[in-house]
Amino acid sequence: MIQRGNIVKINNKARVLGAIVVSSALIGGLAACTGTTETSDGGTYTLWDPYPDRDASSTWAQAIDACAADLGITIKRNAGNTGDTVKDLTTAASNLPDIAMVDNPKVSTLADAGLLTTTDDNGFDVSAIAPNILSAGEIDGKVYGVPVGANTLGLYYNPTVLEGAGVDIATVTDFTSLTAALEKIVASGKKGITFSAVGTEEGTFQFLPWFWGAGADLTALDSPEATSALQLWTDWVKKGYAPNSVISNTQGTSWDEFKTGDFGFAENGSWFKSSADELGYMSIQVPGINGGAAPAPTGGEFITIPIQKDTARYATSAKIVKCLSEGDTGATALGYVAPTAAGSAAQLAADPTLEFWIGAVGDAKPRTADNLGIKYGIISEQLYTAVQNALSGSASPADALAAAQAAAADKLK
Amino acid sequence: MSTLTTRSHAGGAASPAAPPAPSRKRAALHRQLTAWAFLAPLVIYLVVFYAYPLLRNLDLSFRDYTLRSFIDGSADFVWFDNYVEVISSSAFIPALLNTTVFTLVSILFQFSIGLALAVFFYRRFPLAMTLRALFLVPWLLPLLVSASVWAWMLNSESGIVNAGLEAIGLTQINWLTSPQWALISVLIANIWIGIPFNLVILYSGLQNIPVDLYEAASLDGANSRQMFWRITFPLLRPVSAITILLGLVYTLKVFDIIWIMTRGGPGDASSTLAIWSYRLGFGGGSPDLSPAAAVGNILILIAFAFGLIYIRLQRRMVQS
Numbered sequence: 001m002i003q004r005g006n007i008v009k010i011n012n013k014a015r016v017l018g019a020i021v022v023s024s025a026l027i028g029g030l031a032a033c034t035g036t037t038e039t040s041d042g043g044t045y046t047l048w049d050p051y052p053d054r055d056a057s058s059t060w061a062q063a064i065d066a067c068a069a070d071l072g073i074t075i076k077r078n079a080g081n082t083g084d085t086v087k088d089l090t091t092a093a094s095n096l097p098d099i100a101m102v103d104n105p106k107v108s109t110l111a112d113a114g115l116l117t118t119t120d121d122n123g124f125d126v127s128a129i130a131p132n133i134l135s136a137g138e139i140d141g142k143v144y145g146v147p148v149g150a151n152t153l154g155l156y157y158n159p160t161v162l163e164g165a166g167v168d169i170a171t172v173t174d175f176t177s178l179t180a181a182l183e184k185i186v187a188s189g190k191k192g193i194t195f196s197a198v199g200t201e202e203g204t205f206q207f208l209p210w211f212w213g214a215g216a217d218l219t220a221l222d223s224p225e226a227t228s229a230l231q232l233w234t235d236w237v238k239k240g241y242a243p244n245s246v247i248s249n250t251q252g253t254s255w256d257e258f259k260t261g262d263f264g265f266a267e268n269g270s271w272f273k274s275s276a277d278e279l280g281y282m283s284i285q286v287p288g289i290n291g292g293a294a295p296a297p298t299g300g301e302f303i304t305i306p307i308q309k310d311t312a313r314y315a316t317s318a319k320i321v322k323c324l325s326e327g328d329t330g331a332t333a334l335g336y337v338a339p340t341a342a343g344s345a346a347q348l349a350a351d352p353t354l355e356f357w358i359g360a361v362g363d364a365k366p367r368t369a370d371n372l373g374i375k376y377g378i379i380s381e382q383l384y385t386a387v388q389n390a391l392s393g394s395a396s397p398a399d400a401l402a403a404a405q406a407a408a409a410d411k412l413k
Numbered sequence: 414m415s416t417l418t419t420r421s422h423a424g425g426a427a428s429p430a431a432p433p434a435p436s437r438k439r440a441a442l443h444r445q446l447t448a449w450a451f452l453a454p455l456v457i458y459l460v461v462f463y464a465y466p467l468l469r470n471l472d473l474s475f476r477d478y479t480l481r482s483f484i485d486g487s488a489d490f491v492w493f494d495n496y497v498e499v500i501s502s503s504a505f506i507p508a509l510l511n512t513t514v515f516t517l518v519s520i521l522f523q524f525s526i527g528l529a530l531a532v533f534f535y536r537r538f539p540l541a542m543t544l545r546a547l548f549l550v551p552w553l554l555p556l557l558v559s560a561s562v563w564a565w566m567l568n569s570e571s572g573i574v575n576a577g578l579e580a581i582g583l584t585q586i587n588w589l590t591s592p593q594w595a596l597i598s599v600l601i602a603n604i605w606i607g608i609p610f611n612l613v614i615l616y617s618g619l620q621n622i623p624v625d626l627y628e629a630a631s632l633d634g635a636n637s638r639q640m641f642w643r644i645t646f647p648l649l650r651p652v653s654a655i656t657i658l659l660g661l662v663y664t665l666k667v668f669d670i671i672w673i674m675t676r677g678g679p680g681d682a683s684s685t686l687a688i689w690s691y692r693l694g695f696g697g698g699s700p701d702l703s704p705a706a707a708v709g710n711i712l713i714l715i716a717f718a719f720g721l722i723y724i725r726l727q728r729r730m731v732q733s
Contacts, residue, residue, distance in 0.1 A: 113480035247590035392679035
């Protein structure tokens with residue numbers, strides 16, 4: 001009986017333990033059968049990425065294989081699970097891979113734990129990488145990895161719905177005009193806007209364009225600017241311009257709502273571009289409170305080089321990183337905008353419809369920027385909780401944000 | 414187990430009377446070793462999968478663990494700091510209250526509905542078997558499936574429940590996204606999932622009540638309500654106690670249903686101790702492993718208390 005009760009807790013530990021077992025099994029088993037390139041004896045290098053859905057025949061695996069062939073080495077690829085990269089790397093501390101692909105806001109966490117090398121250590125040249133994307137990997141002037149590419153958020157709209165409601169998209173330039181457009185759409189019998197305000201990192205990710213667009217700063221969650229951004233969302237939900245389900249929507253379910261064709265607008269990521277193209281949806285950048293484009297957060301993974309006992313390996317690892325981040329092979333294979341000017345130019349030449357998203361990524365900003373580093377995780381948790389509390393009506397936007405700021409400040413002490 | 418203890422007892426009793434010859438001693442040692450060899454798989458299993466994780470969790474909760482601790486092994490021993498932090502946190506009381514409400518209300522409904530169904534199926538009638546089997550379905554479904562379907566049905570905009578409410582002229586209820594309804598929604602789902610367990614155990618308990626008692630009662634002119642309260646309910650008490658206690662321990666630890674349906678939200682509206690522990694450890698941006706372990710241990714203590722009550726109850730039943 002006692003053991004039954006204990007399962008409650010063992011769960012947590014078991015996850016960590018399980019992660020160790022699973023990851024070691026993966027390294028041994030899975031890696032052996034997927035994406036192993038038998039080229040020559042230049043040595044074997046391991047690469048961890050969070051794309052288990054991309055198998056050995058995917059363009060991404062092929063991009064890795066091509067790099068391995070160029071460098072005359074063998075790259076063993078191990079595709080794990082996105083959510084577990086940090087945990088997997090931490091538990092594998094004594095046996096780290098040569099290359100690890102890490103979700104950009106987690107780079108600072110791993111760097112802080114002492115797992116990653118800086119570009120000074122591994123000799124990688126980052127001068128070609130767009131600074132706004134790169135800054136997610138930058139802490140106190142040191143760079144801990146490079147982006148393989150980036151995606152970001154924009155405001156998709158359904159031209160049919162807008163036309164039916166008599167809304168001209170050119171008039172949507174700031175918070176007020178967007179709200180006016182939503183009002184017209186709802187008056188025409190359609191639904192206004194859908195987004196994801198779920199109580200996880202995704203919720204913060206989606207709120208940030210409005211937050212930053214109102215001029216707020218993550219170091220002061222209770223500023224009047226922050227309150228006006230949250231007031232905007234809260235009013236939308238209260239007035240029915242946005243459905244109540246946004247509180248539990250993930251970005252995927254939000255996109256499903258938008259695809260019903262009933263909605264005028266949807267805030268969502270560049271990864272839905274092809275789906276949007278198919279359905280004839282268009283996009284604009286999220287507007288700032290008084291016009292202009294709001295900075296949206298960047299998404300996407302960083303290629304990092306974890307600490308090795310044998311430091312001689314860094315030179316080759318840096319070459320692999322260069323091969324994957326240079327040009328647009330890696331980014332295109334993963335559906336990201338390339339991190340270098342040359343890379344994104346090549347992408348634009350190959351597909352002119354990418355122009356909007358390349359521009360949007362150019363205006364975007366990493367979540368951990370402004371030297372927030374590991375503080376971001378704590379702040380983000382409080383921010384999405386405040387958004388949840390305000391949208392569900394359990395607190396006013398100002399109160400919810402004041403509580404969030406107090407909690408964040410307390411944790412950061 | 415019992416063979417082993419009696420044997421060693423026998424050895425102990427024999428030795429003072431007549432010191433055994435070396436060969437007998439060796440034989441005894443041999444027997445001991447054999448016994449341990451047989452025990453080893455179980456002991457190793459218990460140590461590796463139960464004792465070690467428990468101890469590790471205790472250790473985790475008394476230290477200040479960060480990700481860095483996994484790398485360089487440094488984690489300061491902070492005594493009860495994590496427990497103080499957790500208990501004085503503003504999230505503690507809501508989580509404890511939610512856990513209490515969630516557990517007690519779940520048990521109340523699961524047990525009473527389960528008992529009603531058990532009594533109903535006790536009377537054999539055509540199709541009883543089929544119907545009973547249907548009631549077991551929630552138990553057979555993976556929790557992930559059940560919880561996702563509930564979340565889908567209770568969706569504010571496109572859920573079938575709200576569509577039904579609107580069809581009969583009521584207004585939409587934000588089941589999963591309003592602070593007033595979120596806990597109720599996960600409760601409904603959890604009660605539905607827990608009914609089969611109660612039904613099965615109580616039904617088997619009913620089988621053990623001698624039929625002649627009912628016959629005698631009906632000869633004495635007792636109606637069915639009297640028979641339930643005077644015969645069924647008192648004689649079912651031991652089984653009921655076990656069902657409720659097992660249910661308590663099961664429900665305390667419920668995580669998946671809540672996480673899938675509401676993620677403990679909106680805000681903290683449906684966050685229980687189990688959810689909070691997960692959020693602390695893995696949910697947020699910064700892993701607070703030590704406070705998460707502390708919350709987990711508090712949960713274990715509560716479950717442990719109920720476990721003790723269960724053991725006592727069982728012992729009393731064996732004695733009577």
